[in-house]
Each structure stands twice: as C-alpha cells, then as structure tokens.
Amino acid sequence: MHELSRRESTGLIALLLLITLVVSTFSWREMHPPTTPIVIHEPAQLTAAAVSTIKVHVAGAVKKPGVYTLPQDARGEDALKVAGGALPNAAPDAINLAGRLEDGQRLEIPVKDASIEVKKSAPAQSHSSGKGHTKAPPTHKANINTASKAELQTLPGIGEKTAETILLFRKANGGFRTTQDLLQVKGISQTKFKKLEPFIRAN
Secondary structure (H helix, E strand, O other), X not given: OHHHHHHHHHHHHHHHHHHHHHHHHHHHHHHOOOOOOOOOOOOXXXXXXXXXXXXXXXXXXXXXXEEEEEEOOOEHHHHHHHOOOEOOOEXXXXXOOOOEOOOOOEEEEOEOOHXXXXXXXXXXXXXXXXXXXXXXXXXXXXXXXXXXHHHHOOOOOOOHHHHHHHHHHHHHHOXXXXXXXXXXXXXXXXXXXXXXXXXXXXX
16 A cells, blocks of 8 residues: 555656646746847938939029029029028019029029119110110120010010010920020011020020
8 A cells, every 4th residue: 555655656746747847848938939030121222303402503682692502303482592582672573483493503683673774874876767766785685584574675676565475485484495495485586586686695
C-alpha cells in the first residue's frame, strides 16, 4: 500500500511539472510576440510643379521695385503685393493684374495720368490746310501691354474708340506677346500699324 502511494505521488509530480512547462511556454510566447519587420517609407518626392519658381522684375509706381521670386503660377496681382503695393499716384488698373506671369518678365505699374501730361505738354501741329490739328509724335515708345487709354490715344491714328478696343482685346487675351499681335485688334490695318510701329513696344 505504501509503494502504491509513492508511485501515485511520482506520477502527480510529473503531471504538475508538465502542466507548469506548458503554462510557462504559453506565457513566454504571449510576452514575446514574433517581431514584424519595420518598413521605412521614403518621403514622397516633391513634384517639379510644387517647387518651380519664376523671377519677375516689378517696376514703376510701386513701393518696393525690384526682382522677386514667385510661384510658377503667380499672377500680376501677386507681384504687386510682394512689391509692397502700388504708390498713391499709380494706375494699376491700366494693366492686366489677373494675367499669368512668366520667368524673366518685367511688370511695370504705370503712373496715373502720366500719359495725359505728356499729351498736354506736346505742341500741336497744324494742317497746312488749316482745317484742324494733328497729334505731335510721341516722345517715347508706348508699351501696348501697360499703356492706359489716354496714352494709347497719343499714338498716330489711335482715337478714343480704337484705344478702348485695344484695352478690351488686351484684357481678354492676357496682353500682347509682340507688337505684331496688334494687327488682330479690330480697326488696326496694315497701313495704320506701319505708322504705329516706330512708337510702340510689347515689353
């Protein structure tokens, strides 16, 4: 009877050891889960459009004229802002502030009524027939992309109606790339353009 109890005790001890081993193994796995490889994702490269910039020369009647670096899709109003805004005597409405800027472009903000003063100071020439007066030749080349209505009217053969047509065309098309584009304006013939060409520029 005593020997049987010893065998039972030995079996019970062995069973307890087995249970302990199983529980220990399970607990260790719970505390040490298999590691997952860490994947490092490289930051996405910036697109060329996000970092592209242009340089624009802002001149004329602005508080801080100079060369500025702007985003590639900048407009005329953006250039005016970075240049500190327009001076009190400026005429920013004379140019297309909504037009898209290009690298290397010169954006000149004209002075208010400056063209009127030039027109008043220029002496008038009389027709030989004495039937009226002709315009005096402009003293400088007018920029057809920034000239005001009054300044355009100082050009040979350009009256009030044609000047308004030029301004409407410029606003609708974002300006003139070359002086030849002026031929697309209604009322500007080849003959009239030849008279205008010595007195105009597009940049």
